[in-house]
Amino acid sequence: MKVLLSGVHSGPNPSPGFGTARSLRCAYPDLTLVAVDYSRRSSGLHANVFDEIWVQRSWTELNLELYRQQISDALGSEGIWLSGLDLEAIWLSQSTPSNKRILVPPASALRATRKPAIEVHNDLPVHVPPFIETAEPDWSLHAFCRRFGWHIWLKGPYYEARRIGSWIDFEEAREELAETWGTEELFLQSHIAGYEECIAFCAFEGELLDAVYMTKRDVTNEGKTWAGKISEVPAELYSAVKKVALDLRWSGGAEIECVRDWSGKLWVIDWNPRFPAWIHGATIAGHNLPAYLVAAVSGMKPVQRPQESNEFTRVVIEIPTNKLLPLMTLEESAASAFGWFSKHPSGMPQLAKRLHSQKERRPMMAYEGELPDLETELHDVSLTAVSTPQRVLLKKHAKTLFQRSAEAARSVSNSGLTVHLAYSIKTDPNPDLVMLALETGMLAEAISLAEIHMARTVGFDLAKVVYNGPAKTWRAGTTTPQDLKMVFCDSLEELTLLEQTFGWPQTVGIRLRPPSVISRFGIRLDQPKYYSNLVKTLQAIPSDRTLGIHFHIASSAIGTANWWSLFDSMLTWAKQIEQHSEHYVSCLDVGGGWFPDDWAEMLLPDLSRISVSASRSLPKLSDIILEPGKALTQSSSALITKVLEVRMMHDEGKEIVVDAAVSDLPQMRFYPHRLFARNGANNWFVLGRGEDRVLGRICMESDVIVNRISLPSDIAVGDILIIGDAGAYDRSMSYDFGRGE
Ligand SMILES: *Cc1c(COP(=O)(O)O)cnc(C)c1O
Numbered sequence: 001m002k003v004l005l006s007g008v009h010s011g012p013n014p015s016p017g018f019g020t021a022r023s024l025r026c027a028y029p030d031l032t033l034v035a036v037d038y039s040r041r042s043s044g045l046h047a048n049v050f051d052e053i054w055v056q057r058s059w060t061e062l063n064l065e066l067y068r069q070q071i072s073d074a075l076g077s078e079g080i081w082l083s084g085l086d087l088e089a090i091w092l093s094q095s096t097p098s099n100k101r102i103l104v105p106p107a108s109a110l111r112a113t114r115k116p117a118i119e120v121h122n123d124l125p126v127h128v129p130p131f132i133e134t135a136e137p138d139w140s141l142h143a144f145c146r147r148f149g150w151h152i153w154l155k156g157p158y159y160e161a162r163r164i165g166s167w168i169d170f171e172e173a174r175e176e177l178a179e180t181w182g183t184e185e186l187f188l189q190s191h192i193a194g195y196e197e198c199i200a201f202c203a204f205e206g207e208l209l210d211a212v213y214m215t216k217r218d219v220t221n222e223g224k225t226w227a228g229k230i231s232e233v234p235a236e237l238y239s240a241v242k243k244v245a246l247d248l249r250w251s252g253g254a255e256i257e258c259v260r261d262w263s264g265k266l267w268v269i270d271w272n273p274r275f276p277a278w279i280h281g282a283t284i285a286g287h288n289l290p291a292y293l294v295a296a297v298s299g300m301k302p303v304q305r306p307q308e309s310n311e312f313t314r315v316v317i318e319i320p321t322n323k324l325l326p327l328m329t330l331e332e333s334a335a336s337a338f339g340w341f342s343k344h345p346s347g348m349p350q351l352a353k354r355l356h357s358q359k360e361r362r363p364m365m366a367y368e369g370e371l372p373d374l375e376t377e378l379h380d381v382s383l384t385a386v387s388t389p390q391r392v393l394l395k396k397h398a399k400t401l402f403q404r405s406a407e408a409a410r411s412v413s414n415s416g417l418t419v420h421l422a423y424s425i426k427t428d429p430n431p432d433l434v435m436l437a438l439e440t441g442m443l444a445e446a447i448s449l450a451e452i453h454m455a456r457t458v459g460f461d462l463a464k465v466v467y468n469g470p471a472k473t474w475r476a477g478t479t480t481p482q483d484l485k486m487v488f489c490d491s492l493e494e495l496t497l498l499e500q501t502f503g504w505p506q507t508v509g510i511r512l513r514p515p516s517v518i519s520r521f522g523i524r525l526d527q528p529k530y531y532s533n534l535v536k537t538l539q540a541i542p543s544d545r546t547l548g549i550h551f552h553i554a555s556s557a558i559g560t561a562n563w564w565s566l567f568d569s570m571l572t573w574a575k576q577i578e579q580h581s582e583h584y585v586s587c588l589d590v591g592g593g594w595f596p597d598d599w600a601e602m603l604l605p606d607l608s609r610i611s612v613s614a615s616r617s618l619p620k621l622s623d624i625i626l627e628p629g630k631a632l633t634q635s636s637s638a639l640i641t642k643v644l645e646v647r648m649m650h651d652e653g654k655e656i657v658v659d660a661a662v663s664d665l666p667q668m669r670f671y672p673h674r675l676f677a678r679n680g681a682n683n684w685f686v687l688g689r690g691e692d693r694v695l696g697r698i699c700m701e702s703d704v705i706v707n708r709i710s711l712p713s714d715i716a717v718g719d720i721l722i723i724g725d726a727g728a729y730d731r732s733m734s735y736d737f738g739r740g741e
């Protein structure tokens with residue numbers, strides 16, 4: 001009898017065919033084992049466990065209908081096909097009527113186990129980590145990443161996952177995965193910290209034959225199993241898997257990949273319609289799953305072997321190659337994609353592209369958030385006469401943001417505790433915005449004497465200025481700390497200097513560096529010696545003085561949930577410092593760094609949480625300061641730009657050159673910007689993702705404004721586009737470039 005095993009590559013990222021064959025050989029010494037693969041680079045083809053090899057043309061060349069027929073012919077009435085390749089299993093399951101000797105689950109079962117949703121997880125005691133499909137607008141994807149603190153995976157529909165930690169990482173990885181798999185149907189999933197555990201099982205026409213539990217003990221740097229421990233599947237899970245296998249009428253091998261988090265919760269991240277590549281590890285532990293499957297189909301009794309060990313490891317061994325298959329030279333000595341062929345020797349990307357090209361393309365979803373009212377904001381701007389690129393302040397929008405925030409701060413203040421907003425001048429020193437801060441009753445937050453001077457020119461009283469930053473003596477003027485609302489020292493050295501020059505202010509402000517994050521700012525707390533130095537210095541302060549404590553870690557970088565735990569931990573530190581230094585904390589400044597939407601949707605509505613928990617921890621607290629910058633200003637400016645050229649590309653979308661450049665938008669790569677065009681009725685709308693590109697005016701490779709956007713089909717030279725979210729650092733850090741000066 002013959003068993004054909006497809007997917008026999010055995011490298012650092014192996015397919016299961018080789019291990020499955022070894023297990024079958026233990027149970028059935030006389031079976032004819034046939035290795036099937038789709039390129040000669042699949043290393044398992046050389047293994048002597050196989051009796052025959054059947055190397056196919058690549059998936060791009062195969063005639064799929066003919067191949068399906070050839071498989072049936074090869075199996076006859078006796079043979080068995082065990083697919084070791086997910087996509088091949090998907091393709092084979094689509095055939096009707098199904099061939100019972102091809103052991104793949106029915107198409108409906110594959111749909112129910114498809115990631116990321118893995119619908120059947122509802123019937124198991126497991127959870128699915130939060131995810132979002134990349135068909136959603138970039139704006140929502142960025143929000144998802146912030147929400148989960150940038151501990152995020154970008155995953156392909158079948159294979160491959162990339163860990164991303166920033167928007168730049170994401171855009172790069174998205175391009176690469178979309179290119180490899182021929183689809184933009186990718187998804188982002190929140191990382192679950194914990195240990196990887198798997199369930200492997202086999203079933204025949206819905207009947208569960210056996211299952212094992214595997215806990216990874218060593219992994220490759222791609223996260224693939226290198227060593228593991230096999231145990232029984234916990235009873236509750238076993239009976240659930242048994243029921244699911246029956247409901248799905250599962251046939252063949254399967255692997256359910258999970259992560260167990262610190263609290264013991266089990267999260268399912270993948271469900272493969274094939275045996276795992278480590279399946280021979282289960283055989284070593286006395287569970288020969290491939291043999292049970294063959295026995296169920298054929299009725300042949302397998303040779304039983306006792307357990308050798310309940311743990312297994314991989315080793316690397318050299319074997320002689322098959323004389324019929326001389327090795328090929330490396331194909332890509334000069335190209336950057338070195339090692340690509342050894343990564344996908346079974347050609348799954350090619351098959352993915354073929355299967356996808358038969359499918360209808362899913363459209364990208366449209367943006368549906370709140371937007372500035374550009375019609376009103378730009379009413380007084382003559383778009384035909386304006387010299388472009390031109391940044392405009394969206395005055396109404398800015399005013400609404402400032403007022404709404406100031407109102408929220410007032411509403412949580414009371415007679416004993418004032419919540420202040422201190423506008424971060426450095427983020428956007430536009431005098432109109434600094435004025436708006438003054439008018440709405442905010443403080444001003446400065447990081448240099450020059451900024452203090454600027455605030456005064458606009459009309460700020462010194463008593464309404466918070467002084468921060470690492471270099472307060474730069475171009476020193478005459479300001480004394482006693483005149484300011486607060487001064488926060490970035491180091492103990494600075495604190496000592498302050499005291500020597502001016503004496504102790506009424507409230508002594510210090511910036512702390514939270515031990516759990518990487519930052520260059522603030523007084524260190526991560527070692528007892530630093531903490532004890534701090535306490536000693538503070539103990540020397542006259543007893544009638546109080547303390548001001550400040551931290552600033554951007555929630556846009558660490559994530560909103562992490563920011564709240566940081567806030568809680570800083571309260572604990574403040575309380576400790578209060579006790580050890582014997583000085584009350586009267587002022588708490590929690591810094592800035594909020595993305596505009598998080599500020600509006602998560603922080604402002606929860607502002608009382610800050611004041612309530614802070615005053616509970618610190619009984620003499622009288623002032624809380626928040627220092628918003630980009631939260632108020634990022635969306636408050638837009639850049640008007642003009643189309644200089646339209647290039648039609650052959651069936652690949654168009655490229656346009658505009659008169660804006662990276663130098664006008666230095667933050668372009670760091671977060672998504674909403675781009676607006678006008679429709680026939682002259683209304684502004686947000687452009688979605690598509691096949692077009694917007695290129696900047698400067699002769700630099702990096703001057704690409706945006707990739708993969710959908711431009712209006714009739715866009716023409718001279719048309720105006722508006723680039724939104726171009727305030728804050730896009731304005732303050734923009735520079736002149738390529739202007740002959
Ligand atoms: C820059 C800065 C802010 C504002 O940060 P945003 O990212 O604009 O919110 C607040 N506080 C301090 C001390 C800063 O240096």
